[in-house]
Structure formats: C-alpha cells, structure tokens
Amino acid sequence: MEAILEKKLKVEELRKMILAAEGFSIASESDNLIKNIGPMEQAFPTGTFPLGAIHEFISNDVEQAAASTGFISCLIAQLMQQKGPCLWVSIGNRLFPPSLGRFGIAPHRIIFINLKQEKDALWVIEEALKCSSLAAVVGEIRDLDLTASRRLQLAVEQSRVTGFLHRYRPRRAQNLACVSRWQIRPLSSRLDGKLPGIGRPTWLVELQKIRNGKPGTWQIEWVSGRFHYMDKPAPARKEIYTKKAM
Amino acid sequence: MKRYVAIWFRHLLTDRLAKQQPELKGLPFVLAAPERGRMMIQAVSPEAAVEGIRVKMVLADARALYPTLQVFDFEPEGAEKILRRLAEWCLRYAPLASVDLPDGLLLDASGCAHLWKGEKPYLREITTKLRSSGYDVRVAMADTVGAAWAIARYGKVSPLVAPGCHVEALLPLPPIALRLETAIAERMQxxxxxxxxxxxxxxxxxxxxxxxxxxxxxxxxxxxxxSERLEPICPVVVYQERLPCLEPVRTRKSIEIALERLLQTLTDKLAQDSQGLRKAVFRSFRLDGKIKQVEIGTGRASRDCRHLFGLFKEKISTIAPGLGIELFLLEAPVVEPLDAQQEKLWIDGGAYQQAAVSNLLDRIAGRVGYGSIRRYLPDEHHWPERSIKLATSLDEEPARKWPTGEPRPIYLLPKPEPILVAAPIPDYPPMSFTYKGKIHTIRRADGPERIEREWWIEMGLQRDYYRVEDMEGARYWVFRSGHYDQEQAPEWFIHGFFA
Known part of the structure; x- marks a missing residue:
C-alpha cells in the first residue's frame, strides 16, 4: 500500500516538473488569482488559469480585436485588484479607457505605452515582463518569431508576470513559445426578458491551443463581474466545415 | 573660505587674431577703429608694442614709426564675445565663471583645487592650457576677487597668494591695481x-x-x-561634481568608472540635503576643446545610484571620446525633495513596487521618450473625444470618478468615419449600414443617447449615438450628426467598437 502511495507521490512530482518545464508555474494558493472562471478551468493542466505565462490572442478583424480586448480586460481586472498596475503596450492605441470600468478596471491604473515601431514594442514588452511588480503586461504586437517569444517566456518564468500578446491580423500564424492561443469572436447578446436594446458583452471563446491541456470552445457572457456560460453548446465553426465536407 | 582665480589676457584681441591667422605670428600688427575722424589704435600685438606703438595712438603716427605695420578692423563687441567663450571653456575648472571686461576672466574656485591635487598644480594647469592655446595670460589666485585681480596684473612675486595673506601681498602694488579709475590713480600717484x-x-x-x-x-x-558678487555667465547648478583625469581616457570602461564615481558622490550629496534628482547631465570635456554631453530624466525624484547608472548606460555609447577625455562633469539641474523615510518605505509594501515600476518607466522613457508613456484620467467633458485627459505624473489620482452611465466602446476611432445607412423612420436606429465596403444588417439597437457639442469650445451639430449589433454579433457605436431633416439626408458616422 505504501509503495503505491509513494509511487503516486512521485508521479505527481514528476508531473509538476514537466509542467514547470513547459512554462506553467506550479500552482499555489496565492497564485490562484483568477478565480470564478467556471468550466474553462478544466481545460488548463493545473486546473487554474495559468499565471506567470504568456497567452497569445489572435484577431483577424477589428470586431474580433475589440472582443479580445474585452476578454483580456476581464482577466487582468482580477489580477490588478490583487497584484498591482498593468502595462499596456501598443502601436497606435485605439483603446478608449472609460470603457474599462465595465470590466472592473480602474482605467487610471493602467499605464499605456504608445509606440511607433514594432522593434521598440518588443523591447518594451520584454523589459516590462521582467518587472515583477507589475500584475500583467498586455502587448499589442502584430508579428514576432519563435525566438522572441521564447525570450518573453523566459522573462516571465523569472518574474511571474502574466503576459497577454494580442496579435491583430498577424502576417504569419506560426507556433510561438506561448502556453496558449486564443481566438475571441463577438456573439449575439442575449436579452433579459422582453426589454429592447442590446445585452451584455458576449463572446465565443476559442482556446485553440493549450500546452498539456484540453482545447475547447465556450460561449461566455460577462455578467456583473464574472463569466456566465451560455447553456447552448457553441455552434462552432468546425461543424460548419464538416457539413461542407459531407 | 572663498578662493578666486583671476585670469588676465594681456593681448586678448591680437592673440585671437594670430590664432585665426597663424601667418601673423611674430609680426607687428594693430587693431584700429575710427574715432573722431581719425583711425585710433585699439589693440597692439606684443611685437608692435616693442616698436613703441601704444594703444590710443593715432594710426598715422604709428605708421610713421613702423611703415609696414599691418592694420585690422577693431570690433567693439569682439572682446566680450571671445571672453564669454573662454569663460564657458573655463567652467571645467570652476562651477562659476564670470567675464571681466575688457580683458579678463574671474573664477570662483572655492573647493575646486583639490581635484587637481593642490592649488599650485591647479594654477599651472590653467596657465599652461591657455598659453598652449595661444593666449598670453597671467593667472593669480587669492582670497578675494580684488586681490586676485591685482596680483594677476601687477604682482611681481608669486601668482598664488596663500589663504589669509592677500592684504600683505597687496601692500607693494600700485594704487591702480585696486581697479580704480585712471583719474583717481593718477591723482594718488x-x-x-x-x-x-x-x-x-x-x-x-x-x-x-x-x-x-x-x-x-x-x-x-x-x-x-x-563682499563682491561675480556675475556668472550661466546659472550655477548647485549639485555638480567634477572628475579630472590624470591621463586622457578613451575607453568605454573608463568612462563608466568615472560616471559611477561621480554618481556616488553626487547621490551622497543629495542624500545629505534630502533631495532626489529629476534630471542629470553628464558632460565630457575632450582634449580638443569639444564638449560631449548626455542627459537623462527620471519620472520621480531618485538618488538610486544603480538605477541612474542604468539609465546613463544606454547612452554612453553616444559619447565619442575623440583624442581623449580629460574631465568629466555630472550635474543635477533639476532636483526635488526626497526624504530618507520615503526611501525606506520602498523596501517593503506597495511603495517598493511603485519604485520598481517607475524605474522601469524611466528605462522605457530613455529609449522611446516620455511622450509615449501615458496614463488617462477622466475629464469634465461629455464629448467622447474630450472625456479623458493625460495624467501628469505617476502618482496623480483622478479628481473625479470615472463616469458609469451609458456604456462606452472599448475601441474608439480617433476620428468618426462616415458610413452609409438605411434608416427607416426619423429618430430610429438604422436598419443596416455599410462600413469599409461591408454591409452590416442590424439586429438589435439601443439609443439614442444625445451628446451635445460644448458650444463654449466649438460650434457644430450635436450627435445622437446608437449602440447597434449586427447579425454576426459584432457591436458598434454609430451616430447621426444633427437633427433629422426631411429635406436633407443626415450624415451618419461610426465612432467605436464594443467588446
């Protein structure tokens, strides 16, 4: 019996080591800063949203970019409440700060770095990710290569800052050293009762790639500070493709 | 204790001319200007003085003495211009230099000489440097401006008057050495x-x-x-440190060592006065007389040596050492109070975090400039473009709450872009709109939210904003400019994207 227990412990230890080698930091209680994200948690290998790692978001048009920005804002809102300020690096910033209040962020606590060149942006993102006093770094950058993404990943492993790379219309969609790749699309909002108007922010969240986890697709509504999962399973695009193939 | 250096240029104008035209060296020549209808000599080269030519002589008389005498035009403001440039050059020796018309400079050298290992080598350094650049100078150092001035011009024994001995040294000098008017001096004589x-x-x-x-x-x-005050040629910076080199240096490593040492002494000085620097200038004086300088700024007062060094480090490569650098100077022209307690707080808790962040921002600013770092605060305007303003510092808190009324789009276009719409009924949201060649059929809409133009700032039409959602679920912020008018179709614009 004892031998089995020991084996189990050992396997658990090894699993943690593998996760650490893959860029996921070992989850501790204090690390679990992003809570209440519901069923999505099961997609992650550690059972919690991976912090101290780089997440990649891809948007192919401006509507998707707005949705991705909203989704990222929801995530960093929780981080900022508990850890500190956030750096938002972008080229030609279009973000309208007053809108962030809706996602639980005090807009004046975000420091924006507005740049002209991608070269500078990459440098700033890397420097920022090395600064452990930041809660999160959002980098709006169009293209970067594997080597650059690996450098960023190394930086966060030291500092435990969470990085969000938002790639708007990337020229190439190659593999990066990020732990995950997301694509967020806007979805028709739901209405409460029969009131006219527009509902809350609603997205089709697609986790396309997650290292050592289970990719998935969810329909999420942002309801007063937390994610609300829609009942209907998402009519994912893949289904449409299969129909066509038939 | 104060120490002053007086520099007397015996042939300032002619030396200058001989420097510019080397072929004049060793020849008698004068500078002359018209005065009351005749040409009067204003400056005489040493060789011409040997021939018996004096200042204030009529040129014709001088020509009679020495027929092949060369004559150049005398510029009345020339001396001041040259002296000012020389005074700037002399700033390497003392923090305060002043022009002493018509032919001298005065330096406040209090506490400077030890950097050259004593007053004697200090004076020798100034004298040899000026002489080798072609100026015939006499230099003296004493406790008062007046004594230094007198010894430089009329002293016969030693140019260096020991502290406290200046009265003694003055005794054998003629009365004119007291900077008197000639009439008084003559009467005394x-x-x-x-x-x-x-x-x-x-x-x-x-x-x-x-x-x-x-x-x-x-x-x-x-x-x-x-007491006598010197009129400095440029404002004196209180926090200033200088480091002369025994041998001119050229390597990056030696520049870094010099910078580190200067930063250490400067920050110690700042710590004594509970100050932190906001701006620092690092100057390198080259052998060929050129000055290379780099500048850094910090977002908040700092006297953290390592951080400041890090900021400079990125820019050291822009210092071209040329033939070598003989003197380094570091000054902090802008300082702000920063007390020791504040510094201690940073070690733990939120303030430490803030220090780390502001250090990061300084580093970023060093590469891309402070203009690219922005924080936004709410402003007292409803007009969307004016509803935010830039924060002036890292600590500034919003003076009012962020508005929580109607939702605002997460992306705002810098300029509203015109769209083509199909709107059925007046004051109703559009049924569809065309933006960038794509038709969006509207499924849901909310509005209107009327935002009036602030007439005290600018004139124009008000906007009726609608939030609309198309069939694909994307949400937009569109507005109609002005009232609905039957005769003229109103203009519609898209202004933002909701998440």
Missing part, C-alpha cells in the same frame, strides 16, 4: 601714494574726502571687508 601700503593705514574719512567713495569700496573689496 601725484600725491606720492605710489604703493597701496602707503595709504592703507590712513583714516577712512580722509581717504573718502580726498578720493571719494569708490576708492574705499575697491579697497574693501580687495581686502575682503566688503
């Missing part, structure tokens, strides 16, 4: 007062009656009983 020692013991009242107050003032200034 006539009365047999040929040395300062002859009248220094006389009752002040008698001296005033015979020669007037100016003599007493000048005497007091030379003896140090009346």
């Amino acid at each position: 006539k009365l047999g007062l040929v040395q300062i020692g002859d009248f220094i013991q006389m009752p002040r009242v008698t001296l005033r009656r015979r020669f007037g107050q100016p003599l007493l003032d000048r005497l007091g200034q030379a003896m140090g009983t009346i």
